[in-house]
Amino acid sequence: MYISQIKISNFRNLYQFTMDFHDGLNVIVGANNAGKTGLLKAIDLLSEPGKVSIEDFNKNDLGSNFDSKYKEVSPEIVIEYHIKHDISEDDTTDESIIKLLSFIGMDEIVSSKCAGDDPTKYTLSACVKARYALDPKHITEYLQAVSTTTTFEEFYSAFTICQKYYSWTYTNGVSDTIVDSKEATKIFRVDFIEAERNSEAVYSETKREIESFLKSDPTGALKLQKIQQELSQKMKEAIDPVLGKISGLVEHEKNDIGLSKGNVAISQDLRPSTTISGAYVIDVKDTKFGYVVPLSHNGLGYNNLINMYMLVKLVEIQKGKDFRILCLEEPEAHLHPAMQYKLFKFLKKLDEEDDLNQQIFVTTHSSNITAVAGLDNMYMLAYDRDIFPVDCRQQSLKKQFENDEPAKKHMMKFLDVTRSDMLFADKVILVEGIAEKLLLPKFLEKCGYPYEDEHISIVEVGGKNFAYFVRAFANNPVKKKVLCVTDGDFVWKLGNSAKTLAEYKAHIPTHVSDLNLTFAGATNVKTVIQKSYGSTFEDDLFMCNIGNSKVSKTLLKLALPISLHTFISKYGISFEKWDRNRTEIPTKSQEKIFRILDLVKESIVLYPDESRMYKGLFFAKLFYAYAENKKGDIALGILVDEELMGALKVPPYIKEGIKWLST
Helix, strand or coil, X not given: CEEEEEEEEEECCEEEEEEECCCCEEEEECCCCCCHHHHHHHHHCCCCHHHCCHHHECHHHHHHHCCCCCCCCCCCEEEEEEEEEEEECCCCCCCHXXXXXXXXXXXXXXXXXXXXXXXXXXXXXXXXXXXXXXCXXXXXXXXXXXXXXXXXXXXXHHHHHHHHHEEXXXXXXXXXXXXXXXXXXXXXXXXXXXXXXXXXXXXXXXHHXXXXXXXXXXXXHHHXXXXXXXXXXXXXXXXXXXXXXXXXXXXXXXXXXXXXXXXXXXXXXXCCCCCHHHHCCCEEXXXXXXXXXXXXXXXXXXXXXXXXXXXXXXXXXXXXXXCEEEEEECCCCCCCHHHHHHHHHHHHHHHHHCCCCEEEEEEECCHHHHHHHCHHHEEEEEEECCCCCCEEEEEEHHHHCCCCHHHHHHHHHHCCCCHHHHHCCCEEEEXXXXXXXXXXXXXXXXXXXXXXXXXXXXXXXXXXXXXXXHCCCCCXXXXXEEEEECCCCCCCCCHHHCCCHHHHHHCCCHHHHHHHHHCCCCCCEEEECCCCCXXXXXXXXXXXXXXXXXXXXXXXXXXXXXXXXXXXXXXXXXHHHXXXXXXXXXXXXXXXXXXXXXXXXXXXXXXXXXXXXXXXHHHHHHHHHHHCCCXXXXXXXXXXXXXXXXHCCCCHHHHHHHHHHHC
């Protein structure tokens, strides 16, 4: 049995929200305040509805409608839990029908046969509709309280007073018939481990589980009661002499301490009681020396790990007893990356191999977890402030990739710790190589769009594999902006085969045209390519800065060997000077540089009107020829040179992309 879908109205920042789930493991990722905690809280309410309050109402809805709507109609929270469970006609031990009976439509049972050849297999669908609403008997009090309010603050204050008139009611979401609350809250047992936790809090959850397990076993409960009685009697016999002496002393000296005047006496008795909460203790044993220390003396990370493990494994012990939901909020809290990885591998293994009546929901900010979670288990969540009223949006990554198996396989292979950060970011920039990845944060700052102020993930796709990554976001309800920064890959043939500027401008690389065709209509995706005669990022970086002699000379020195630095300093960025004084070029570099010089001269003869462009292209090609195998080092060299970084111009195509990203 599992929650297959949830519909939420007006709960926290979830306004009109719907999300589908599958059985087993569900991993929900998103930025801060994306709605992850609110979603888990809504699931938790199915088991403990008393946890809701006026503070949990959607503030945007109240603020927008308090004057126009909620002076006539009281606000309410509505949550629909759609539940599915596969059953077999010959399974006499399955308790699901009993638990779900009040929430299943009679027609549903007839039409619920599973797909396949086995006529004895069924999928039951049920719906629990929970409403946190004003008792109709108190509508007059509510209307009187809010009628004279003129501001949201006044309304909210009056609304808060009316909380005492609010309560949960439950209906069969299929037939809309009233159902007793106990019938709804007993379907699942929900364990919610919050992000803000200490080891004692998780430890208490474990003790609660053990106590519940014992109480569910009549034989065990009777045994415990008998032991408690026997122990109490033996302890009383042992300590009675001591208590008798103390009582005598108290009675003799009660006037001295002022007890008699206040008609106060000391009554004492021994009530030994062995409870589960007191009997169950976890200590930590040192594996090297064998000593034992209390759990409280251990590190918070290990304590959380121990107790979360115990909580999960108790479900395995009680297999078939309950239908369970485990909500883990940020399990990475207090755990270093390696431990995060191990914990989630355990949870995933549990989901894949163990046949438990358990559905697990995990919210996380950890790229270590998402790197191993698997696309089929993950959901993206985002808070969309561009719509009114603002609401959360979600998308299953399994569904996002369901029609593109090659992209899915690629993403599963390459979604490592670094790249998975894009799932949490507000905006994503996809780049080809390491140089762009290193320099783009500074380019963002230079364009007045500080990298630190925005949660932007810059992802190196490793070549032209943009489409695989874009698939995760294109036409996705989450609406995350994705900027693709890619090379134009124009082949600048020189010499007698030289190409013209017109040919350059008309060129669209194949991978870009494929992107535009595949994701046509995806308004949240934009691709930018070179515009300064370059074929690569390095080309354009040099070409757009060629007008600044100091900058261009510094760039050349970063790429070209030290043996050429004196020549660069002497003749700068002048094609004519390099050609005229070519014999001063060190011998080892002459063959490469002479070849490019001669080809450019031939190109200028062929297209004299474009000589300026070709002369600049000479230095760009020279820069790239030497930079090709050390792009990362050159990018780092630019970053550490504050003077160079300050004077460096951002390539026009990147500036265009940043402008689009920032709007």
